[in-house]
């Protein structure tokens with residue numbers, strides 16, 4: 001459905017198996033499909049689509065209707081409850097953290113910030129110490145979801161679900177070693193409910209990684 005919507009809006013689905021984005025390893029997971037939308041896409045990367053089952057396997061499917069204000073899982077990007085960026089917030093890599101609402105662009109459905117944070121914790125656990133190395137990517141995003149605003153009403157002053165809270169508390173203030181230990185422990189607690197990672201090294205499938213001669217397999 002998303003592919004059809006983007007295609008009808010003028011975006012061109014990449015079908016080139018030899019495309020740069022299909023043949024190189026990156027620090028983030030490859031999309032199931034991508035659209036080469038940006039002129040210098042090597043700087044920003046293409047527009048990628050992921051299957052929900054590969055990143056949000058535990059969430060219910062969104063309905064075709066717009067999310068209501070009390071929707072427990074989803075919201076729109078122009079939802080005024082999303083806090084504006086109040087000061088430059090950068091993670092250790094210098095990336096700016098999330099901000100919103102995005103009022104001047106077409107609103108799209110997103111996962112609510114608390115659930116997005118929970119998703120990143122679960123993805124860290126799923127890919128912990130995996131050769132695909134995507135745990136680093138999830139941890140970078142998790143750092144960007146940290147809240148430091150002293151305003152007690154700050155929307156992102158969040159509590160995640162109880163079984164994840166201890167790990168989130170460490171992620172907010174801990175160093176790399178402490179976060180690593182917390183993720184490892186949580187992974188062991190959740191192991192029965194965690195799916196296997198669908199990502200092999202930088203490629204979508206193990207077969208593709210073998211074809212590309214990945215030395216990590």
Ligand SMILES: [Zn+2]
Nearest residue numbers: 014019021036
């Ligand atoms: Zn491409």
